[in-house]
Amino acid sequence: xxxxxxxxxxxxxxxxxxxxxxxxxxxxxxxxxxxxxxxxxxxxxxxxxxxxxxxxxxxxxxxxxxxxxxxxxxxxxxxxxxxxxxxxxxxxxxxxxxxxxxxxxxxxxxxxxxxxxxxxxxxxxxxxxxxxxxxxxxxxxxxxxxxxxxxxxxxxxxxxxxxxxxxxxxxxxxxxxxxxxxxxxxxxxxxxxxxxxxxxxxxxxxxxxxxxxxxxxxxxxxxxxxxxxxxxxxxxxxxxxxxxxxxxxxxxxxxxxxxxxxxxxxxxxxxxxxxxxxxxxxxxxxxxxxxxxxxxxxxxxxxxxxxxxxxxxxxxxxxxxxxxxxx
Amino acid sequence: xxxxxxxxxxxxxxxxxxxxxxxxxxxxxxxxxxxxxxxxxxxxxxxxxxxxxxxxxxxxxxxxxxxxxxxxxxxxxxxxxxxxxxxxxxxxxxxxxxxxxxxxxxxxxxxxxxxxxxxxxxxxxxxxxxxxxxxxxxxxxxxxxxxxxxxxxxxxxxxxxxxxxxxxxxxxxxxxxxxxxxxxxxxxxxxxxxxxxxxxxxxxxxxxxxxxxxxxxxxxxxxxxxxxxxxxxxxxxxxxxxxxxxxxxxxxxxxxxxxxxxxxxxxxxxxxxxxxxxxxxxxxxxxxxxxxxxxxxxxxxxxxxxxxxxxx
Numbered sequence: 001x002x003x004x005x006x007x008x009x010x011x012x013x014x015x016x017x018x019x020x021x022x023x024x025x026x027x028x029x030x031x032x033x034x035x036x037x038x039x040x041x042x043x044x045x046x047x048x049x050x051x052x053x054x055x056x057x058x059x060x061x062x063x064x065x066x067x068x069x070x071x072x073x074x075x076x077x078x079x080x081x082x083x084x085x086x087x088x089x090x091x092x093x094x095x096x097x098x099x100x101x102x103x104x105x106x107x108x109x110x111x112x113x114x115x116x117x118x119x120x121x122x123x124x125x126x127x128x129x130x131x132x133x134x135x136x137x138x139x140x141x142x143x144x145x146x147x148x149x150x151x152x153x154x155x156x157x158x159x160x161x162x163x164x165x166x167x168x169x170x171x172x173x174x175x176x177x178x179x180x181x182x183x184x185x186x187x188x189x190x191x192x193x194x195x196x197x198x199x200x201x202x203x204x205x206x207x208x209x210x211x212x213x214x215x216x217x218x219x220x221x222x223x224x225x226x227x228x229x230x231x232x233x234x235x236x237x238x239x240x241x242x243x244x245x246x247x248x249x250x251x252x253x254x255x256x257x258x259x260x261x262x263x264x265x266x267x268x269x270x271x272x273x274x275x276x277x278x279x280x281x282x283x284x285x286x287x288x289x290x291x292x293x294x295x296x297x298x299x300x301x302x303x304x305x306x307x308x309x310x311x312x313x314x315x316x317x318x319x320x321x322x323x324x325x326x327x
Numbered sequence: 328x329x330x331x332x333x334x335x336x337x338x339x340x341x342x343x344x345x346x347x348x349x350x351x352x353x354x355x356x357x358x359x360x361x362x363x364x365x366x367x368x369x370x371x372x373x374x375x376x377x378x379x380x381x382x383x384x385x386x387x388x389x390x391x392x393x394x395x396x397x398x399x400x401x402x403x404x405x406x407x408x409x410x411x412x413x414x415x416x417x418x419x420x421x422x423x424x425x426x427x428x429x430x431x432x433x434x435x436x437x438x439x440x441x442x443x444x445x446x447x448x449x450x451x452x453x454x455x456x457x458x459x460x461x462x463x464x465x466x467x468x469x470x471x472x473x474x475x476x477x478x479x480x481x482x483x484x485x486x487x488x489x490x491x492x493x494x495x496x497x498x499x500x501x502x503x504x505x506x507x508x509x510x511x512x513x514x515x516x517x518x519x520x521x522x523x524x525x526x527x528x529x530x531x532x533x534x535x536x537x538x539x540x541x542x543x544x545x546x547x548x549x550x551x552x553x554x555x556x557x558x559x560x561x562x563x564x565x566x567x568x569x570x571x572x573x574x575x576x577x578x579x580x581x582x583x584x585x586x587x588x589x590x591x592x593x594x595x596x597x598x599x600x601x602x603x604x605x606x607x608x609x610x611x612x613x614x615x616x617x618x619x620x621x622x623x624x625x626x627x628x629x630x631x632x633x634x635x636x637x638x639x
Contacts, residue, residue, distance in 0.1 A: 004501075004585075008438040011505060015446035023453055027543045042542060043463035050454030050517055051469065057510020058476055061484035068486055072524075075490070121369050124361040129369070135625070136373040140380075142621035144571030146589045150596065150610035154382025154399055166398045168382065185493060202376070210629055239632050241492045255478070263480040266573045270593050282574075285482055302482050313475050320474045327525070 022049065062306075067297035076297045083300035096279045099193055103264060103280065107197050107204075108257040110252055114201065115208025116216075120238070123213055134213070138206030145203070145266030152199045158182040187277040196267055196278060204260075208253045214248035216242060251319075255312055262308060281305055337594025345435060386416055387611050388481050412513070415608035424595070424602040426582070432591040435617040436570055436616070438501055439580070439587055443508035444565045448558055451516030455554075457519065458547050459524040460532055481575070484511070487576055487604075503579040511575070512565045520566075523557030524550060560631030563624050567617050588613040 026045035030038055057260065068075045069083055087093045122133045140148065157167030158180055165171045165180050173179040184192050219242050226236045243250075265282030272278045281301060289298035361369075385399040388411050402409045420430035455464070458470050488497070488507065497503040527550070535545045551558075573589045580586060582594060592613045595606050621628060 004434060004438050005500060008442055010443050011442040011501070014506075016449060019446065019449045023449075024543075027541075031541070040463070043466070044544070046457035046546075047454040047469070049450045053450065053510045053513045054473065054476065057486055057488070057507065058473075058479065058481075061487040064478070064487035065483050071347055095393050118372060121361075121365055121372075122366055123358065125369060126359045126361075129361075129366075133369050133373050135622070136497075137376050138620070138625070139621070140376070142567060142571075142617040144573065144589050144617070146573055146593050147571070147610055147614040150592060150606060151379045151383045152612070153606070154379055155384060164395070164397050164449065166394065168378070168398065168400060171400070192429045202379070207632065212634060214633060219425075227528070236544055239420040258477050260481070263482055266589075269573070270596055282482070286574065286577075289486055289489065292329065295490065299486050302480075302486065305480060306483060309480065311476060312478050314479050317471055317475050320471070 017050070040261065042245060060088075064233060065299045065302050068295050071296055073292075073294040073296045078119075079296065082223070082303075087297060087300055089303075092279070093284065095277060096284050097283055098279045099190065099277070099279060100264075102190055102193055102257065103261045106194075106201060107261045108254045110197075110201055110211070111204050111257045112253050113206045114205045115253065116212045118205065118209045119213035121217060122209070123216060134206075134209065137209055140203045141206045143203060145200075146270050148199050148203050149267055149270040152202075153218075156183045165274045169180040184310060185276045185280070186274050190277070192272065192276055193278050200264070200267055204257055208257070211249055211253050212246060215246035219245045250283075255315070259309070259312060262305065335527050383607050383610055387607035388412060390414070394604050406586075415483055415605055416612070417614060419605045419608045424598075424605055425595050426590040427586065429588065429591055429612050431584070432586055432588045433612060435580075435585055436587040436622070438588075439504050439508075439576070440569045442501075443505050443512070443569045444562055446505070446508045447512050447516050447565065448562060451513060451520055451561070452551060452554065453546070453557065455520035456542070456550055457522050458521045460545070461542065468519075473514045473517050477518060481511045485574075485578060492579060498579060499581055499583055499585060501580075501585060504575060507575050507579060508565070508569050508572075512568070516561050520554060520557050520563045520630065523554055523560075527553055556627065556630060559624070559627040563620065563628045564631050566620060570617050 023046070026048070027042070030042040031302045033041055041173050070078050070080060078182075118137055122130050122137075125133060143151070152168065155168045157165075158170060159165050159167070161180055165174055167183075169183065170180040173181065183195055186192050223241055223245070224237055227241045232240065263282045265286060266282050268274060268278055268280050268283045269286065274280075274283045279306070285298055285301045288294045288301060382399045385402055386394050386417070389402070390410050390412050393410060411470050418424065420428075420433070422428065458466060462551070484507075492498045492503050531549060531553075532545060535549055571589060572591060576590050579588065579591075582590060586594075592606075592609050595602060595609050598606065
C-alpha cells in the first residue's frame with residue numbers, strides 16, 4: 001500500500017519535474033541555435049512532446065489496428081478480407097450492429113429533446129430553484145457507467161416469484177399482480193436495450209440540459225420581443241425563433257452523445273454482458289480482444305467503427321475550420 | 328466537439344451571462360415566470376432523477392437480510408424499525424469480498440487518477456502555447472489532426488497497445504495505465520487549452536515580446552497564470568474520465584492487486600450469495616469522490632463543457 005502511494009507521488013513529481021526539465025532543456029537547445037533556426041525549431045520543441053504522445057498512443061496504434069484487421073487472430077499472417085467477411089456474415093454480429101443502430105437512432109435525439117425540455121422548464125423557476133433542480137439533473141453526469149448500472153439495480157432488480165421484490169419496477173407491477181419480470185431478459189422489440197438506454201440517458205440529460213440552457217439564455221431578447229410584437233404565440237416563438245438560434249449547440253450535444261453511444265461499452269458489459277440480444281459493438285470488441293483473444297476480429301470491428309465515425313470526423317473538422325475563419 | 332459558437336470558451340461561464348436580467352418576467356418565459364404546473368413538473372423530474380441514487384444509499388445502510396427481505400422504499404414506512412448499520416461499509420473497505428477489497432481499490436483509483444490527470448496538463452499547455460502564439464509551418468494541419476482525433480474512439484489504439492504491453496511486460500502496472508490516459512487525454516487537453524489561450528488578449532503577449540521576454544518566460548509568467556480556469560476545466564474532465572473509466576483499467580490493470588474501483592465494482596455485480604449485500608455500499612464508495620469533485624467544482628466543469636469538450 002505504502003509502496004503504491006509512494007509510486008504515485010513519485011510519478012507526479014517525476015512526471016511534472018521531468019516534463020519541466022525536458023521543456024527547459026528543449027528550450028535551451030532551441031535558443032542555442034543561430035538566428036532563424038531558433039524560431040523554426042522552437043515551436044516543435046514546445047509542441048513536440050504532446051505530438052509525440054498523440055502519435056505513439058493514438059495515430060501509430062490506429063495504423064497498426066488497420067493492419068491487424070487484415071491479419072489472423074495473433075497477427076502473425078495476413079488473411080485478406082477474411083475477418084470482415086466472417087463478421088459481416090455472422091448473424092450474431094449483424095444483431096450487434098442492429099443494436100448499435102438503435103442506440104444511435106434513439107439516444108442522441110432523446111438526450112437533446114429531454115435536455116432541452118428540462119432546460120426550458122427549469123429556466124422559468126426563480127434562480128435558486130433553477131440552480132437546485134439543475135444540480136439534481138446534472139449530478140449523474142459525474143457517475144461512472146458501472147456506478148450508474150449499480151444504482152439502477154434499485155429499480156430494475158429481479159427476484160424469483162414468491163420472494164419479496166427488491167427492485168422498484170417489479171414491486172410496482174406486483175401491486176397489479178403482474179410479474180415479476182426479469183427485465184434484462186425481455187428482448188421483445190429490444191425492450192431490454194431500451195432499459196439500458198434509460199440508464200445512459202439518466203447520466204447524460206444533465207449535460208444536454210446545461211449546454212442548451214446556456215444557449216437559450218444567450219438568445220437575444222429583442223428577437224423574441226420582435227416575434228411577440230408580430231403576434232407569435234409562445235410555442236411559435238420557441239420553434240421559429242429560439243430553436244434556430246440554438247441549433248449549433250443542439251448539433252454539439254447531438255454529436256457528443258452520438259460518439260459516446262457509438263462506442264458504448266461499460267453499461268452493456270456490466271448489466272447483461274451482451275446476453276439477451278443486447279450486445280453492442282463496443283462490448284463485442286472487448287470480447288473478441290480480451291476474452292477470445294482474436295486480434296483480427298477485434299481490429300476489424302474497430303476499423304468498422306472508425307468508418308462509421310468518419311462522417312462525424314469530417315463534420316467536426318469542417319465546423320472547426322468555419323469557426324476559425326470567423327475568429 | 329468544437330465550441331458551440333455562442334460562447335468564447337472560458338471567458339465567462341454562460342451562467343454569468345446577464346441576458347436573463349433583461350427578460351420581462353411577466354411576459355411568458357423568463358425566470359420566476361413558472362406556474363404551479365411547471366414547478367410541480369420540475370419537482371417530479373428531480374425526484375425521479377434522484378430515486379435510483381436514494382435507493383442505493385438506503386440499501387447501503389441496511390443489513391444483508393433486510394436488503395433481501397424488503398425493498399429499499401419500505402424504510403419510508405418504518406424508518407425506526409429498520410436496523411440501520413454501517414457494517415457494509417466497514418466490511419467492504421477492510422475485507423476481501425469475492426477477491427476484491429474496495430479499500431485497496433479506492434487507493435488504487437487515486438494512484439491511477441492523480442498522475443494521469445496532472446502530468447498531461449503541463450505537456451498540453453506547452454503545446455497549446457505553440458499552437459496559439461507561435462508561427463510555424465504545419466501548425467494548422469497538425470491542429471486539424473488534433474481536432475479530428477477528438478471524435479476518434481480510444482478503441483482504435485487498444486489492440487496494438489495490449490500486444491505491445493504484453494511484449495514489454497507493462498500489463499498490470501500503473502505505468503501502463505498512466506501512459507495510456509496521458510495519450511488518450513492529450514487531444515482534448517491541447518484543444519481546450521488552445522481554445523482558451525486564443526481568447527487571451529494579444530496585446531499583453533505583444534507587449535511582453537517588446538519588453539524582450541522570451542517565449543519561455545512569457546509562457547511561465549503570463550500564459551500559465553492567465554490560463555488557470557482552462558487548466559482546471561481540463562483537470563476536472565480528465566479526473567472524472569480516468570476515475571470512471573472501465574475499459575482501459577480492465578484491459579491494462581485487470582483484477583489483481585492493482586485493480587481500481589470501477590473494475591472491482593463490476594466484479595461484485597455477479598455476486599448472488601455472500602457479498603451481495605455489499606454491492607450498494609461498494610457502489611457508493613465508487614461514486615463518492617467524483618460526486619464531491621463534481622459538486623465543488625461544477626463551475627469549471629460547465630466552463631469546459633461550453634468550450635466544447637468531447638472525448639473519443
